[in-house]
Every structure is written in C-alpha cells, then in structure tokens.
Amino acid sequence: MGAVINQFVINISLIFLFMSLTFYVMRTVLPIQRTSPLFVRFWFGVSNGLTAILLTINAIELGEARIDLRLIPIALSATYAGPFGAIVTLGLIFIGRMTIHGMSAPFVDAILMFIVFFLFSLVVSRVLINRVKGYAVYIGFGALLVLIQVTGSVGTGVFFNVFVPYFLMLSLGAWLCYWAAKKLETHLWMFLLHTHRATIDELTGLPNRYRTLEQMNDLEMSGKPWTLLVIDVDHFKQLNDTYGHLAGDAALRHIGQTLERNCPPSGFVGRYGGEEFLLVIEGSEDAKEVAEELVQTVRHTMFECQGEVIPMTISIGAAVAGHESSMVVFERADEALYVAKRSGRDQVRFA
Incomplete structure (x- = not known):
C-alpha cells in the first residue's frame, strides 16, 4: 500500500512539475484557451504529451498490473487548448507507446480509445460549457472508456483490486491537478498584471x-x-x-x-x-x-x-x-x- 501511495505521489508530482514549467514559460500568453494562437495550443499539447509519456514509463504497480494516469494530461490539454491541443498530446502518446511497446494488441486498443476521445473533444468544444465542467466531462468520459474496455475482459477480483483503486486515484489526481493548474494560472496572471502596473505609466502606456x-x-x-x-x-x-x-x-x-x-x-x-x-x-x-x-x-x-x-x-x-x-x-x-x-x-x- 505504501509503495502504491508513493508511486501515486510521484506521478502527481510529475504532472505538477511539467504543468508549472509550461504555465511559467507561457505566462505572457495567458490565459491558454481554445482561441489562443496555434503555436500556444501546440506547445501546450506537446508539454502534456511528454507528461503522459513519463506517466506511462512511471506506471503505478498494483500487484501484477500496471496502471497510469495519462488521462489527466490528456484532459488538461483538451480543456485548455481544445481539440487541437488534445490531438497533439494524443499524437505524442501514440509515438511514445509505439516506441516503447511496439504494435501490440493493447496498443491498438489504446489507439482506438484515443481516436474516440479526440472525436468526443470535437463535440465538447462546440458546446457552451465552462472550463471546470468541461474538465470533469473529459475525465468522466475517459474513465468510462476504460470501464467499457475492461468490462467482461477481467475477473471481479482484478476489477476490484486494480480498476477500482485506479478510478479512485484518477479522480483524486484529476481534482488535485486541475486545482493546481487553476491556482497557478491565476497567480501568474495576477503577477503579470501587477508587474505591468508597476512598470507601465498608466496615462501614456509607456514604461514608467x-x-x-x-x-x-x-x-x-x-x-x-x-x-x-x-x-x-x-x-x-x-x-x-x-x-x-x-x-x-x-x-x-x-x-x-x-x-x-x-x-x-x-x-x-x-x-x-x-x-x-x-x-x-x-x-x-x-x-x-x-x-x-x-x-x-x-x-x-x-x-x-x-x-x-x-x-x-x-x-x-x-x-x-x-x-x-x-x-x-x-x-x-x-x-x-x-x-x-x-x-x-x-x-x-x-x-
């Protein structure tokens, strides 16, 4: 149990690290959203794709099973950067999994899930929904895809010993990461605003x-x-x-x-x-x-x-x-x- 918690903390820390670096580097183009310039959404998708690959490499071991939390960076990318950010993230995951595992059967199943997730992001992007609800929808839909994939293919014991803990860790990790992303974005935005006010003359718009x-x-x-x-x-x-x-x-x-x-x-x-x-x-x-x-x-x-x-x-x-x-x-x-x-x-x- 202690080893699982330790691996969970490491995975969440990896997401926090890449998310913090990404927001800091992109602090001058905040907020990141579906209408942001293409290069902003591209690099945001790249950052989350690299995070997802690292999460795959540092998968959490539950008995003989290995699970990962790559759904979180995928959902973050889709929530902030829209379908374009999601497809960039999914594309990097595709390359990473093919490099690590080759063209295995689980790999093909995963690709089909990625395609379905991307098509779903296209639908969600056309619906007027606030960011937090959109993020929850992406996490919920991703968890549903995993549930559909494992239903009937694993025994009851494996389901309760592996996938129930996975859904619990996914839910907790998703909430922590979104909370941190929101706080970090707000902090950097306010920092830039105060820096602007401290260095720019309000009347002329010139440096003060x-x-x-x-x-x-x-x-x-x-x-x-x-x-x-x-x-x-x-x-x-x-x-x-x-x-x-x-x-x-x-x-x-x-x-x-x-x-x-x-x-x-x-x-x-x-x-x-x-x-x-x-x-x-x-x-x-x-x-x-x-x-x-x-x-x-x-x-x-x-x-x-x-x-x-x-x-x-x-x-x-x-x-x-x-x-x-x-x-x-x-x-x-x-x-x-x-x-x-x-x-x-x-x-x-x-x-």
Whole structure:
C-alpha cells in the first residue's frame, strides 16, 4: 500500500512539475484557451504529451498490473487548448507507446480509445460549457472508456483490486491537478498584471520612471556605449491652464505615442514624470540625428483638442555616457535640457 501511495505521489508530482514549467514559460500568453494562437495550443499539447509519456514509463504497480494516469494530461490539454491541443498530446502518446511497446494488441486498443476521445473533444468544444465542467466531462468520459474496455475482459477480483483503486486515484489526481493548474494560472496572471502596473505609466502606456531607470542601469552595467535624451514638453503648464487638465493628459499621450513611433530600434523610451520623457539609445553615433528628427517630428505632428489644432514642441537635453554612473549621465543631460529651454526651446542641446 505504501509503495502504491508513493508511486501515486510521484506521478502527481510529475504532472505538477511539467504543468508549472509550461504555465511559467507561457505566462505572457495567458490565459491558454481554445482561441489562443496555434503555436500556444501546440506547445501546450506537446508539454502534456511528454507528461503522459513519463506517466506511462512511471506506471503505478498494483500487484501484477500496471496502471497510469495519462488521462489527466490528456484532459488538461483538451480543456485548455481544445481539440487541437488534445490531438497533439494524443499524437505524442501514440509515438511514445509505439516506441516503447511496439504494435501490440493493447496498443491498438489504446489507439482506438484515443481516436474516440479526440472525436468526443470535437463535440465538447462546440458546446457552451465552462472550463471546470468541461474538465470533469473529459475525465468522466475517459474513465468510462476504460470501464467499457475492461468490462467482461477481467475477473471481479482484478476489477476490484486494480480498476477500482485506479478510478479512485484518477479522480483524486484529476481534482488535485486541475486545482493546481487553476491556482497557478491565476497567480501568474495576477503577477503579470501587477508587474505591468508597476512598470507601465498608466496615462501614456509607456514604461514608467522605475522601468526606464532600470533600463539605463542595465546599459550602464553592460559596458556598451549609450546615449540619454531627456525630453521636456514646451509650454505644458500654459496648455494645462488654457485648455484644462484633460487636454494636458491628451497632449502627453500624443507626445508619448509620437516618441514611441519614432524611437529607433535600439532605443527605449519611457515617461520620467510630469511632462518629461527619457529616451535611451544604445551607441552614440546617430544620437544627434535621432534627437533632431524627434524635435522636427513633434513640431510637424498635429495635435487636435476641442476642435482646435494646438502646436506642440519639445526640448531635448542629451548626454553620451562615458565611464560614469547612469545618474551622472542623467544630470548632464538634464543640465543640457535647461540650456535648450533657456535658448528658446524647440531644440536639442548636448552636454
């Protein structure tokens, strides 16, 4: 009895391990569902297929019989990734069983069950049913297929000594795995949500001050040459006083989107605070051209508010990083910005 419990725990742990790794790797594309991109459903199916193969190899021994819990990853794949995920998982199991056992009679029976299960998943996918009920239906249908397969082919003693414990372990394991999958998906989703809120400026959608300074620090630590542009919106207080704060917010969004669209591939733009933005560029060769082009682009990009076209300009202070900390580079660029503003605004000045 103790050995069976130990093997059961090992099997459930294998499912947890692969499920955790899969959700973590796919955390940026959560939630995984039948409408997810094809590559997401494919790799989710692959992960569950590999899990099912490992469960087959680490089958639970009940006397002279060997049982496995591969129905759980099959049901998880069908529940989350729909029929496509299920067929990928079943396909890998097919390859695994053929490699391990060859074309035996039990293997052929198993393939027929897989085909029936896949056809059943096609039917379930067309029914409006929530995820937990769908998962229960898949587990129940899979258990029914096993029951049909063994009915009449095994004695009463074997049925009660092998298949009744199997159904009990399957039910308990299925519940534990679904509970863990749901908790893990929710946890990762909330983590990403809080990370997004912690690093993204809510008004402009750009990286916020913390994330932008972190990018500067990363470049400083890399030892590569880089350039910092400190960008300030000209006459912003006057715009706020004249048109109101809603217009000011719209103007900041307009500037932020303009900077993001015209940021070079090697650049990183974020909002530092108020009407000030930072643009970090790897290298220094094209920094002057990039800065001048940004000034001209903002000047010629129309901003319309309350039916009126409002001219917008920016001033930029720039500094090329030497062998100094990122905050020293920022201070030099900030000083250059004030020179640009005192010199008439709508221009670039390098430190």
